[in-house]
Amino acid sequence: xxxxxxxxxxxxxxxxxxxxxxxxxxxxxxxxxxxxxxxxxxxxxxxxxxxxxxxxxxxxxxxxxxxxxxxxxxxxxxxxxxxxxxxxxxxxxxxxxxxxxxxxxxxxxxxxxxxxxxxxxxxxxxxxxxxxxxxxxxxxxxxxxxxxxxxxxxxxxxxxxxxxxxxxxxxxxxxxxxxxxxxxxxxxxxxxxxxxxxxxxxxxxxxxxxxxxxxxxxxxxxxxxxxxxxxxxxxxxxxxxxxxxxxxxxxxxxxxxxxxxxxxxxxxxxxxxxxxxxxxxxxxxxxxxx
Numbered sequence: 001x002x003x004x005x006x007x008x009x010x011x012x013x014x015x016x017x018x019x020x021x022x023x024x025x026x027x028x029x030x031x032x033x034x035x036x037x038x039x040x041x042x043x044x045x046x047x048x049x050x051x052x053x054x055x056x057x058x059x060x061x062x063x064x065x066x067x068x069x070x071x072x073x074x075x076x077x078x079x080x081x082x083x084x085x086x087x088x089x090x091x092x093x094x095x096x097x098x099x100x101x102x103x104x105x106x107x108x109x110x111x112x113x114x115x116x117x118x119x120x121x122x123x124x125x126x127x128x129x130x131x132x133x134x135x136x137x138x139x140x141x142x143x144x145x146x147x148x149x150x151x152x153x154x155x156x157x158x159x160x161x162x163x164x165x166x167x168x169x170x171x172x173x174x175x176x177x178x179x180x181x182x183x184x185x186x187x188x189x190x191x192x193x194x195x196x197x198x199x200x201x202x203x204x205x206x207x208x209x210x211x212x213x214x215x216x217x218x219x220x221x222x223x224x225x226x227x228x229x230x231x232x233x234x235x236x237x238x239x240x241x242x243x244x245x246x247x248x249x250x251x252x253x254x255x256x257x258x259x260x261x262x263x264x265x266x267x268x269x270x271x272x273x274x275x276x277x278x279x280x281x282x283x284x285x286x287x288x289x290x
Contacts, residue, residue: 025086028070028099029077031055034062039132040108041285042096043069044116046138046268047213048175048198048206050076054111057270060278065109065285070099072116074209075201087212089122089219096123100130109285113137113270115213125221128230135284137235137277138267140246142220153216160207168203169195183239183266194271225254232257233284235277237265 031051041061043054051069058067071078073087073095085091100106109132112120117139124134125141143149162171172195176184184191211217234250236243238261247259260280265273 024081024083025091025095025098026073026079026081027102028072028095030068030070030099030103031058032066032068033058034065034067036066038064038066039285039288040066040068040105041281042108042110043067044072044110044112044119045069045075046114046116047210048075048172048201049113049116050197050200052076053197053271056274057111057278057281060275061282061285064282068103068108070096072119072209074205074212080202080205084208084212087208088217089119089213091212092119093122093127096130106130107132110134111137111281112139113268114139115209118142118213118215118218121221122219124228124230124232125224128228131230132288133231133233133285135233135235135281137269138237138240138243140215140243141225141250142218142222143215149216153214156210156214156216160211163203163207163210166203168201168206169199171203172198180240180242180267183237183272184268190271194268222249222253225250225257228254228256231284231287233280234259235269235280236261237267237269237272238263239266240269243267 029051033055043051043058045051045053051071054069058069061067072092073081086095100108107130110120110123112118112134114137117136120134120136121139121141123131143152159175176191176195184194234247234257236247236259244261250257251259262269262273262276262280265276270277
């Protein structure tokens with residue numbers, strides 16, 4: 001089984017090397033924690049996030065797991081490149097393939113939040129050979145309603161234009177005023193810390209990321225959920241009405257995907273309840289070891 005996985009990864013990396021001769025892929029900045037030689041977990045942040053936001057959870061898991069977190073294209077310390085395709089989900093998958101090759105990894109557990117969760121869905125469906133188990137936080141496997149595509153595309157383009165032109169702190173204040181982040185606003189001090197962390201991003205770079213990874217432009221995997229061959233855990237916040245509804249749709253379409261609801265949390269669960277998320281992840285990723 002393992003040799004088949006290695007062969008598949010080698011084929012994908014060969015394809016990636018060919019595509020990289022056409023598309024410039026940035027080397028992903030990364031941080032590492034934990035027990036080298038233990039099962040690996042790769043953490044994927046959401047839009048505006050960074051590798052550092054996973055540090056508390058990585059440190060909680062470090063006695064048992066070998067943890068990596070990366071800055072996805074358009075974020076943090078990963079360098080900018082000229083090709084806008086590098087900021088698409090396909091570009092991000094190729095950057096992850098190059099990262100895995102760089103650190104000598106052929107398969108991993110994965111955790112993805114929001115934008116990173118949508119990327120993790122794409123790995124579970126399109127790159128299952130890379131995946132042992134995956135935990136997906138506050139992210140859907142594509143859009144639910146095709147009628148909303150044009151409206152979402154226009155909205156994301158408007159946000160991108162603002163990130164390009166306005167001070168990032170101004171745009172972030174409006175970004176986190178959206179209903180999905182209501183629970184964050186219940187703690188002004190925590191929200192201020194988040195905005196300060198997000199302000200380290202470059203406006204032009206995150207604009208490219210939101211255009212490249214817009215929900216309106218991503219593939220929909222709803223009709224492929226029944227074919228997913230790797231174990232998937234969805235994490236949703238008790239206060240996140242939108243993604244609790246998404247989870248109900250997922251459960252209706254697949255009997256092999258599990259859902260865990262985190263009490264008292266909203267959309268950004270790992271920021272609001274890191275200890276509870278770490279406990280869920282430890283249990284989920286330890287199942288194969290029992």
